[in-house]
Amino acid sequence: MWKRCGIFQHFYCGIILKCVLIDFASKKCIFANEKVKFMISERDFICKKYSFSQEKGTVTWEAPSNIALIKYWGKKQNQIPANSSVSFTLSECKTLTKVAFSEKKINDKHFSFEFLFEGKSKPDFYPKIEQFFERIEKYLPFLTAFHFVIDSKNTFPHSSGIASSASAMAALSLCLMDIERKFTTMSDGYFYKKASFLARLGSGSACRSVKGNPIVWGKHPEISESSDLFGVELDFELHENFKNYQDTILLVDVGQKQVSSSVGHNLMHNHPFSEKRFEQANQNLSEILEVFKSGDYDKFISIVESEALTLHSMMMTSHPYFILMKPNTLHIINQIWEFRNITKIPVCFTLDAGANVHVLYPEKYKNEISDFIKNRLSAFCQNGKFITDKTGVGAKSL
Numbered sequence: 001m002w003k004r005c006g007i008f009q010h011f012y013c014g015i016i017l018k019c020v021l022i023d024f025a026s027k028k029c030i031f032a033n034e035k036v037k038f039m040i041s042e043r044d045f046i047c048k049k050y051s052f053s054q055e056k057g058t059v060t061w062e063a064p065s066n067i068a069l070i071k072y073w074g075k076k077q078n079q080i081p082a083n084s085s086v087s088f089t090l091s092e093c094k095t096l097t098k099v100a101f102s103e104k105k106i107n108d109k110h111f112s113f114e115f116l117f118e119g120k121s122k123p124d125f126y127p128k129i130e131q132f133f134e135r136i137e138k139y140l141p142f143l144t145a146f147h148f149v150i151d152s153k154n155t156f157p158h159s160s161g162i163a164s165s166a167s168a169m170a171a172l173s174l175c176l177m178d179i180e181r182k183f184t185t186m187s188d189g190y191f192y193k194k195a196s197f198l199a200r201l202g203s204g205s206a207c208r209s210v211k212g213n214p215i216v217w218g219k220h221p222e223i224s225e226s227s228d229l230f231g232v233e234l235d236f237e238l239h240e241n242f243k244n245y246q247d248t249i250l251l252v253d254v255g256q257k258q259v260s261s262s263v264g265h266n267l268m269h270n271h272p273f274s275e276k277r278f279e280q281a282n283q284n285l286s287e288i289l290e291v292f293k294s295g296d297y298d299k300f301i302s303i304v305e306s307e308a309l310t311l312h313s314m315m316m317t318s319h320p321y322f323i324l325m326k327p328n329t330l331h332i333i334n335q336i337w338e339f340r341n342i343t344k345i346p347v348c349f350t351l352d353a354g355a356n357v358h359v360l361y362p363e364k365y366k367n368e369i370s371d372f373i374k375n376r377l378s379a380f381c382q383n384g385k386f387i388t389d390k391t392g393v394g395a396k397s398l
């Protein structure tokens with residue numbers, strides 16, 4: 001069995017020390033508020049005391065994709081977002097990941113894994129997983145003690161232009177946490193927070209794919225539990241109008257992305273409008289939180305569409321500049337605006353870092369929008385294709 005577990009004992013000491021420090025340092029605040037909220041730091045995700053009860057096993061999780069309403073575009077070191085964001089967790093577009101783990105014969109410091117996508121070995125993905133393991137090893141020190149076979153598949157069509165990194169990193173992180181949970185005790189709250197924390201280190205927006213719905217990521221003064229380190233649920237009840245919200249993804253361009261999101265995020269450094277943009281996103285988040293309480297569709301539409309266009313305008317005004325929208329993206333936007341004007345149905349669009357269009361609408365208008373999409377919008381999709389999705393409840397163990 002693995003011999004290095006002793007070094008993780010100071011995790012517990014860390015927690016105790018922290019409580020004491022907070023107790024002494026913020027006494028005033030305790031008396032003022034009666035209640036102390038602990039800020040979770042990266043240290044709280046390090047170093048567990050393991051007891052290896054199992055030499056091998058299998059875990060399987062599915063995690064959904066998510067669509068940001070307030071966009072994350074621009075980051076600091078270690079995948080810390082430059083502004084807070086909020087997303088709807090989806091329901092049908094998911095990654096299913098099975099991880100088989102077995103104790104390594106030789107206990108060296110290397111990661112040992114195989115990666116299969118839809119049952120076939122995919123060595124192209126190895127560097128990404130190796131990099132992910134390097135980033136998270138500090139938090140999951142059992143990673144070098146086992147061999148892993150990671151078998152993953154998506155429910156949405158391969159190369160549909162839908163980014164699968166969010167759902168993939170969330171599903172893998174949940175599998176790894178499920179393995180860690182076999183070696184140590186933890187609360188459910190800690191399990192999901194740490195899964196989101198790990199997913200963030202794989203792909204920033206993946207931290208919003210663990211739970212549903214909506215999920216806020218990035219410290220924001222109006223969501224007390226919010227953090228730059230992981231995604232959190234709203235601390236109030238979402239208005240009925242936004243429950244079961246529908247998202248039909250129009251596949252305008254199913255090709256590989258011309259510019260990766262990492263390159264895009266980096267272009268926000270030295271971007272002429274970045275500071276203003278980060279401020280605006282935080283302000284838009286405050287406003288959309290009000291909308292989530294009031295149920296105001298018009299305000300929702302104006303924030304969400306403006307966010308989508310602002311995201312793309314950041315791309316168009318960076319150096320080098322680039323355009324990810326296609327002519328059909330603009331045709332669809334215009335059609336949505338015309339349809340909304342005539343019918344007064346609160347349908348709107350948002351965009352990811354690509355040409356595809358997410359059409360967002362309340363469940364009660366499902367039939368009207370379905371006809372509109374089939375009769376008018378599908379003509380602008382590649383091979384007439386679109387995916388019908390809606391908001392969901394987050395990841396689950398299979």
Ligand code: PMV
Nearest residue numbers: 068071072203204205261353
């Ligand atoms: O998580 P990343 O690094 O792939 O970045 C995602 C960026 C956007 O999808 C454009 C916006 C967002 O908040 O999801």
